[in-house]
Amino acid sequence: MSISAVRLSRVSFSYREHPVLAGASLELAPGEFCVLAGQNGAGKSTLTKIILGELEPDGGSVAVFDRTPTAAIADGLVGYVPQQSPDDYRHIPLTVLELVQSNLNATRILPHRHARERSLALEAIQRAGLAGLHDRLVGELSGGQFQSALLARALVRSPWLLLLDEPTSNLDDANAAALMQTVSQASEGGMSTLLITHDLARLPRLYDRTVVLGHGVIHEESDERSVHNGL
Amino acid sequence: MGFDMFEYAFMQHAFVAGLVMGVAIPCIGVVVVLRHLSMMGDALSHASLAGVAGGLVAGIDPVIGSIVACLLAAGSTEFVRKHFAGRQELAIAVVLACSVGLAGVLSGFTPNAASFSSFLFGSIVAVSDRELAVVVVVGLAVVAFCATFRRQLLLVTLDEQQARLAGVTTGALNVAFVIATALAISVGSRTVGALIVSSMMVVPVACALTVARSWRQMVAVSCGCGLAMSAIGLVISYALGLKPGGTIVLVGIAILALLAAGKSLAHRNSRG
Numbered sequence: 001m002s003i004s005a006v007r008l009s010r011v012s013f014s015y016r017e018h019p020v021l022a023g024a025s026l027e028l029a030p031g032e033f034c035v036l037a038g039q040n041g042a043g044k045s046t047l048t049k050i051i052l053g054e055l056e057p058d059g060g061s062v063a064v065f066d067r068t069p070t071a072a073i074a075d076g077l078v079g080y081v082p083q084q085s086p087d088d089y090r091h092i093p094l095t096v097l098e099l100v101q102s103n104l105n106a107t108r109i110l111p112h113r114h115a116r117e118r119s120l121a122l123e124a125i126q127r128a129g130l131a132g133l134h135d136r137l138v139g140e141l142s143g144g145q146f147q148s149a150l151l152a153r154a155l156v157r158s159p160w161l162l163l164l165d166e167p168t169s170n171l172d173d174a175n176a177a178a179l180m181q182t183v184s185q186a187s188e189g190g191m192s193t194l195l196i197t198h199d200l201a202r203l204p205r206l207y208d209r210t211v212v213l214g215h216g217v218i219h220e221e222s223d224e225r226s227v228h229n230g231l
Numbered sequence: 232m233g234f235d236m237f238e239y240a241f242m243q244h245a246f247v248a249g250l251v252m253g254v255a256i257p258c259i260g261v262v263v264v265l266r267h268l269s270m271m272g273d274a275l276s277h278a279s280l281a282g283v284a285g286g287l288v289a290g291i292d293p294v295i296g297s298i299v300a301c302l303l304a305a306g307s308t309e310f311v312r313k314h315f316a317g318r319q320e321l322a323i324a325v326v327l328a329c330s331v332g333l334a335g336v337l338s339g340f341t342p343n344a345a346s347f348s349s350f351l352f353g354s355i356v357a358v359s360d361r362e363l364a365v366v367v368v369v370g371l372a373v374v375a376f377c378a379t380f381r382r383q384l385l386l387v388t389l390d391e392q393q394a395r396l397a398g399v400t401t402g403a404l405n406v407a408f409v410i411a412t413a414l415a416i417s418v419g420s421r422t423v424g425a426l427i428v429s430s431m432m433v434v435p436v437a438c439a440l441t442v443a444r445s446w447r448q449m450v451a452v453s454c455g456c457g458l459a460m461s462a463i464g465l466v467i468s469y470a471l472g473l474k475p476g477g478t479i480v481l482v483g484i485a486i487l488a489l490l491a492a493g494k495s496l497a498h499r500n501s502r503g
Contacts, residue, residue: 052396073396080396092265092389093443102385106397137444153393 003066005030005161005192006051008218011060013046020046022216023060030065030160033184033193037200038213044196047213048165051194052080065160072161079159083166086146090139097134100124100152121156128152129182144175148182155186162187164195168202177204236469244363245355245465245475248422251370252415252431253461257453258377259415260432261439262408265388270323271308272429275413277330278304279420279428283350284337293350294365294421301413304330309409353424353476355465362421369418376411380404385446424476434483435460441490456486 006028013021020043028034038044049055050062053069064072072078089099100121125134128148133141138149147167154162164183168176184206187193197203200210210221236242263271279297286296304326312322341347349357358366377384383404386394395401419428439452464479471478 054392054395074398076398078396080393082390082392084390089389091440093440093445093449094389095445098385098446099389102382102389103393103397106382106386106394106399108382135445157397 003030004028004063005032005065006194007061007063007066008047008051009061011047011050011057011062012216013043013050013055013057015046019216021050021057024213024216024218025060026211026218028161028192028194030192031187031190032209033187033207034195034209034211035200035203035207036194036196036211036213036218038196038198040198042198042213043216044198044213045165048163048196051163052078076157077160079154079157079162081147081150081154081162081164081167083169084146084150085170086139086141086143089146092139094138095134096125096130096136096138096141096149096152097121099138099149100134100156103153103156121152124152124156125149127155127182127186129178142175143170143172144179147171147175147179151179151182151186158191160191162191162193164193166197167195168197168199173202176202180204180206236466241356241358242465242469244358244360246462248355248358248363248366248370249461249465249475249479250458251367252419252422253457253459254454255370255373255415256419256428256431257435257457258374258450259408259412260436260457261450261453262377262384262388263412264433264436264440268319268323269429269433270320270327271412272416272432274308274323274327274330275301275304275416276420276425276429277327277334279417280350280425281330281333281337282417283420283425284334284341284347287341287343287347288337293346294362294417297350297417297420298414300330301417302410305409305413350420350425352474353420353422353427355422355475358422366418366422369414373411373415376407380407381450384408422476423479427476427480430480430483431457431460434480434487438483438487438490441487441494456483459486 004027006026008024008026010023010025011021012023024047036044046055050057051064051069053073062069065077101117104117104120122134125131128151130145130148130152133145138146141149167179171179180203183193183195212219212221263269278300282297282300283293285300286293308322308326311325312319315321338347383399386397386399387401387404391401416428419431423431435453435456438456439449443449443452460479460483464482465475467473467482468475468478
């Protein structure tokens with residue numbers, strides 16, 4: 001059996017008596033760019049937390065590159081772009097370079113290799129389409145630039161799996177398309193990508209596959225046209 | 232005036248203690264302020280006051296009482312926060328209220344009212360050799376902790392979830408940070424005073440927020456302002472015969488006002 005980037009097998013999860021996931025299954029192949037769509041409240045955030053090892057499923061199994069999510073994260077295989085806005089950073093004087101660099105060698109205590117880290121961070125900033133903006137304050141970026149900065153922070157550790165949580169929710173159509181282009185290009189190096197959204201219709205078709213989360217289970221897009229059309 | 236003040240051992244002690252705390256307290260303050268926990272300094276400084284009173288009543292070193300009380304208060308904040316499901320500011324306010332109540336009641340039983348009062352506004356010019364050694368060791372330990380874990384503290388300040396994903400053991404780091412905060416505040420209470428130490432935690436950071444254009448500048452300006460507050464405050468208090476703790480904080484406010492005015496002027500000029 002080949003290794004999957006993400007393998008969810010009949011995962012179930014409930015908040016007290018309220019079931020959110022009821023046997024959700026998903027296989028994400030290495031190098032695949034998949035969009036997971038679902039309406040608000042469908043359980044996308046819960047599923048994200050399970051893949052990140054922050055929640056334990058009540059039933060079923062989860063593997064990330066044949067490891068537990070916690071082990072995959074400890075091995076530095078997972079990059080995550082959370083749902084945030086520039087307002088979260090308005091009060092902090094922090095440059096784009098500092099934001100990206102902060103994710104490098106986070107557990108290292110001994111003196112840092114500044115030149116090496118700086119060049120890795122600048123490379124990630126360039127891959128994310130922010131070349132020349134490394135000295136800009138994060139809180140002063142536009143919505144699209146801010147998402148790219150978060151993307152650069154995730155990319156700087158060269159993850160095998162990139163997880164993006166609603167990255168286009170605060171963007172206009174043009175910026176959403178530009179960000180998708182950047183993510184698509186970043187994925188070309190063999191990185192697996194799982195993008196989570198409630199607004200599939202706005203995304204240009206730059207990904208390989210769509211799956212839809214609804215009623216606690218995951219359907220392939222082709223199996224669930226009605227749900228897709230409703231998004 | 233000249234610099235005859237340095238001929239006195241008590242002023243030498245005051246300067247060493249002031250400069251060490253002038254760097255150590257803002258180092259903690261940067262993280263405290265940017266994590267929206269500014270009231271934490273107030274809560275812990277009042278807890279330290281309760282600890283001082285408790286120490287005096289029990290006949291133990293008030294600084295030790297202060298350290299124990301600060302650690303208990305910090306732990307209680309975490310406990311109360313869980314009870315109020317994430318309402319951190321409410322948890323801090325509850326601990327602050329409890330600390331004020333305890334300090335008020337215990338102060339009625341202290342055998343030496345003057346000693347208790349010296350912790351309210353500090354007595355940096357009355358620091359003994361032994362107390363100076365404690366201030367220097369604790370202050371340098373706090374600075375070393377912040378310098379060693381600067382990257383981890385930055386990550387936790389920005390986004391605790393991202394810090395966990397990057398491999399930072401956030402629970403242990405938070406506990407260590409709370410202990411460092413409690414130690415800095417306990418020792419700061421002895422020098423600048425329990426009612427003033429939280430200002431020393433916040434005012435230099437407010438100065439830095441006014442002018443800094445990066446995290447690195449933020450830390451450097453905070454520590455620089457903390458040092459300047461202590462040094463200038465001590466000189467002025469010596470020259471004019473003012474209370475040192477209060478003078479140090481007022482100097483900090485003056486620096487903040489100057490930086491804000493300078494920034495506003497520069498902004499106006501850049502607009503033409």
